Amino acid sequence: MPAAAALALDGVEVTLGGRRVLDGLTFTAAPGAITALLGPNGAGKTTTIRVLTGLVPVDGGTAQVLGRPAGHPDALARLGLMPQATGAWSSIRPLELLRYLAGLYARPHDVHALAEALGITSFARTPYRRLSGGQQQAVNLAGALVGRPEFVLLDEPTAGMDPHARRRTWGLVRQLADAGVGVLLTTHAMDEAAQLADHVWIMDAGRIAIDGTVAELTATESLEDVFLRHTGAQA
Numbered sequence: 001m002p003a004a005a006a007l008a009l010d011g012v013e014v015t016l017g018g019r020r021v022l023d024g025l026t027f028t029a030a031p032g033a034i035t036a037l038l039g040p041n042g043a044g045k046t047t048t049i050r051v052l053t054g055l056v057p058v059d060g061g062t063a064q065v066l067g068r069p070a071g072h073p074d075a076l077a078r079l080g081l082m083p084q085a086t087g088a089w090s091s092i093r094p095l096e097l098l099r100y101l102a103g104l105y106a107r108p109h110d111v112h113a114l115a116e117a118l119g120i121t122s123f124a125r126t127p128y129r130r131l132s133g134g135q136q137q138a139v140n141l142a143g144a145l146v147g148r149p150e151f152v153l154l155d156e157p158t159a160g161m162d163p164h165a166r167r168r169t170w171g172l173v174r175q176l177a178d179a180g181v182g183v184l185l186t187t188h189a190m191d192e193a194a195q196l197a198d199h200v201w202i203m204d205a206g207r208i209a210i211d212g213t214v215a216e217l218t219a220t221e222s223l224e225d226v227f228l229r230h231t232g233a234q235a
């Protein structure tokens with residue numbers, strides 16, 4: 001494993017509800033780079049993100065985040081998380097939410113500037129539960145970024161977004177990486193991974209099936225063909 005990896009999972013095993021969900025998962029993500037984690041439904045991508053945040057303890061192997069064991073307060077303070085769904089917010093308004101989250105960090109972004117950059121301003125005072133799925137995604141992304149993280153975990157960041165919002169989000173992810181922020185994103189959109197990622201890891205049934213740069217993986221076939229060849233529909 002590269003000494004300078006921002007994220008480093010080595011032989012991670014996780015069992016949930018009696019089922020082995022991560023089964024010797026080993027992968028790394030470099031600081032300041034965009035890393036994509038792909039895999040069929042149920043392959044274990046969200047569980048991996050939960051391991052990286054310390055929400056799910058590992059049963060075997062090791063998980064390091066920014067030089068600390070996953071879940072360590074020093075790592076969490078430097079990490080941003082955009083979860084797949086945040087049903088918890090309900091009636092809070094985006095601007096209130098961002099102000100609240102900003103208050104948890106030492107050097108947060110200006111919430112108005114962040115709302116503007118993410119196209120949130122026009123619905124910043126609408127209760128979260130009344131927002132469309134794509135609008136909720138934009139708010140979730142803002143929440144991941146407001147603390148000025150060194151590394152962000154984005155779980156299907158553009159799911160449900162229209163093409164405008166998707167392109168805006170891609171631009172933002174690139175800007176983050178250009179500014180030195182590391183990004184791990186999960187996605188089912190092969191074009192998204194191909195457009196954005198410096199390195200792609202494809203998971204199947206709780207472990208890595210293949211990885212490489214987009215250029216390496218797509219030398220002779222499309223990323224979707226590589227994906228289909230190395231993964232199966234999960235049980």
Ligand SMILES: Nc1ncnc2c1ncn2[C@@H]1O[C@H](COP(=O)(O)OP(=O)(O)OP(=O)(O)O)[C@@H](O)[C@H]1O
Nearest residue numbers: 016017019021039040041042043044045046047048
């Ligand atoms: N708390 C839990 N208890 C039992 N099983 C769980 C739990 N959380 C996840 N699983 C199972 O672990 C497997 C991996 O789930 P996970 O959400 O990590 O997959 P994923 O790759 O993110 O899928 P998707 O692409 O559909 O979001 C699934 O079979 C899921 O049912």
